[in-house]
Amino acid sequence: MSEYLIIRGGRLLDAANRSAPFRDILVKDGAILEIGAPGLAAPPEAQLVDASRHLLHPGLVNGHTHGSGALTRGFRDRFNLELLLIATPARFANQTLEMKYLNTYLGAVEMAMKGCTVAYDLTFGLPVASIEELEVMGQAYRDAGIRAVMAPMLADISFYRGFPGLIESLPAHLQPLVGTDGGPSTERILALMAEALQKWPHDRDHVKLGIAPTIPLHCTDELMQGSDRLVREYDTVMQSHIGESKMQSVAALERYGKTMLAHVDDLGLLGPHFSVAHGIWLDDDDMRRLADKGASISHNAGSNMRLGSGIADSRRMLQLGVNVAIGTDGATSSDNQNMYEAMRAAAQVSYVRQPDHRLWLTAPEIVDAATRGGAQMAGFHHVGAIEVGKRADIVFLALDHPNWMPINDPANQLVFAEDATAVRHVMVDGDFIVRDGRHVKADLAALSVQAEAARDTLLEVNAADIERVGKLEEAVMDFCRGLSMQSYRVERYAAFPCGCGPAASGFVADAPA
Numbered sequence: 340m341s342e343y344l345i346i347r348g349g350r351l352l353d354a355a356n357r358s359a360p361f362r363d364i365l366v367k368d369g370a371i372l373e374i375g376a377p378g379l380a381a382p383p384e385a386q387l388v389d390a391s392r393h394l395l396h397p398g399l400v401n402g403h404t405h406g407s408g409a410l411t412r413g414f415r416d417r418f419n420l421e422l423l424l425i426a427t428p429a430r431f432a433n434q435t436l437e438m439k440y441l442n443t444y445l446g447a448v449e450m451a452m453k454g455c456t457v458a459y460d461l462t463f464g465l466p467v468a469s470i471e472e473l474e475v476m477g478q479a480y481r482d483a484g485i486r487a488v489m490a491p492m493l494a495d496i497s498f499y500r501g502f503p504g505l506i507e508s509l510p511a512h513l514q515p516l517v518g519t520d521g522g523p524s525t526e527r528i529l530a531l532m533a534e535a536l537q538k539w540p541h542d543r544d545h546v547k548l549g550i551a552p553t554i555p556l557h558c559t560d561e562l563m564q565g566s567d568r569l570v571r572e573y574d575t576v577m578q579s580h581i582g583e584s585k586m587q588s589v590a591a592l593e594r595y596g597k598t599m600l601a602h603v604d605d606l607g608l609l610g611p612h613f614s615v616a617h618g619i620w621l622d623d624d625d626m627r628r629l630a631d632k633g634a635s636i637s638h639n640a641g642s643n644m645r646l647g648s649g650i651a652d653s654r655r656m657l658q659l660g661v662n663v664a665i666g667t668d669g670a671t672s673s674d675n676q677n678m679y680e681a682m683r684a685a686a687q688v689s690y691v692r693q694p695d696h697r698l699w700l701t702a703p704e705i706v707d708a709a710t711r712g713g714a715q716m717a718g719f720h721h722v723g724a725i726e727v728g729k730r731a732d733i734v735f736l737a738l739d740h741p742n743w744m745p746i747n748d749p750a751n752q753l754v755f756a757e758d759a760t761a762v763r764h765v766m767v768d769g770d771f772i773v774r775d776g777r778h779v780k781a782d783l784a785a786l787s788v789q790a791e792a793a794r795d796t797l798l799e800v801n802a803a804d805i806e807r808v809g810k811l812e813e814a815v816m817d818f819c820r821g822l823s824m825q826s827y828r829v830e831r832y833a834a835f836p837c838g839c840g841p842a843a844s845g846f847v848a849d850a851p852a
């Protein structure tokens with residue numbers, strides 16, 4: 340097969356200019372060599388790809404997902420973050436290697452079919468998954484054909500101990516149900532992480548390891564700083580869930596005497612390699628710290644609505660110079676892996692957050708965040724744009740699809756009209772991973788049988804834990820609600836600029852009854 344590929348007749352999205360001029364693209368060895376007007380010269384042996392009646396846009400970058408979560412989609416409604424954090428592990432623990440692969444592969448195939456070619460995946464932690472299992476999950480991304488950062492979620496403090504006073508708040512008969520920690524030591528977790536980074540078998544331009552101290556409240560400072568040392572030593576990236584819920588932010592203020600983000604900064608963790616997942620409950624100083632250190636935020640508006648977490652101030656982040664990416668979050672709280680939906684949600688929450696339409700996100704800003712911004716955050720500087728020198732990760736949208744009849748403004752339509760149903764082909768490195776709307780490798784019928792079987796098995800093996808946590812749920816949620824309400828007693832949070840104040844949204848309704 341020729342080392343050259345010439346993609347002719349397509350319209351290339353230029354979101355910044357709200358246009359889509361006809362452009363031919365010459366690809367050599369999977370990288371973009373030249374972009375030019377129709378009729379661009381190409382070596383005679385170049386393989387021709389007909390892109391006529393297609394809009395071409397860069398593969399989308401999912402800034403925050405959980406490859407461990409595909410099997411959880413739709414398993415609950417009316418649940419907030421804290422409930423998710425206790426109910427999901429109870430229901431989906433004890434996965435076999437096959438299930439871990441299946442989860443990751445299902446999510447990756449779904450992303451590919453929906454125009455996404457990079458995932459920033461906060462995956463099963465060590466040692467919930469072994470190093471070998473992590474490698475197999477990395478292979479799931481290779482098999483699905485998309486790129487990924489796989490960042491194991493690390494924690495050395497249990498959920499229940501992460502919130503001071505929680506266990507003591509429970510009725511005496513429930514306290515024994517929390518169980519004992521007895522987990523692996525900080526040293527062991529860091530040693531495993533170091534070993535995984537050393538042994539990583541995959542090509543790091545495609546699938547690399549990152550590190551995710553999952554939520555600072557659930558990590559000792561030693562774990563956070565040890566993770567940071569490894570990130571710098573292995574030149575990789577780090578992501579942490581920060582300021583996702585009001586409850587978390589109030590608890591952090593009590594525990595650290597400052598915001599969660601300020602604490603992480605003071606530990607020395609911020610830098611261009613660092614990103615925040617969610618960042619709803621950040622104040623101006625937090626955002627300035629992120630901007631000053633060149634860090635990023637994955638804005639996951641759909642998930643934030645699904646869990647009732649709040650509305651991140653994406654406009655302020657951009658104003659201050661924070662690099663913003665867009666993410667779906669895991670299927671537990673987004674139910675699908677559709678980056679077009681995530682983009683649309685980001686636009687729409689910026690509208691309801693404030694009445695001044697001049698502060699609303701624009702479609703070009705959102706497309707930039709979902710492509711270039713995500714690639715920068717992931718440290719994947721070889722993708723994120725259709726430009727000379729970048730890898731040829733290209734989505735072909737069918738213009739004979741109703742979403743595009745007619746084209747008025749391609750940036751607006753990508754954000755507001757597209758829903759992944761017009762995705763016809765997807766290329767990574769110039770190779771088709773989706774062709775004519777079908778994933779080139781995945782057998783969806785077989786996958787659905789496997790997913791059904793995995794669900795049944797997990798329900799059976801986790802029955803006792805589901806029952807145990809079910810008994811705890813209500814009391815834990817009482818505690819969480821109480822802590823969240825403290826926003827009205829803690830001065831800092833009384834005027835907390837998270838977009839959830841009286842002028843902004845219905846969140847004012849959580850004032851104590």
Ligand SMILES: Nc1nc2[nH]cnc2c(=O)[nH]1
Binds near residue numbers: 669671
């Ligand atoms: N939304 C969300 N937040 C988290 N924080 C820690 N784990 C998770 C998760 O699985 N989903």
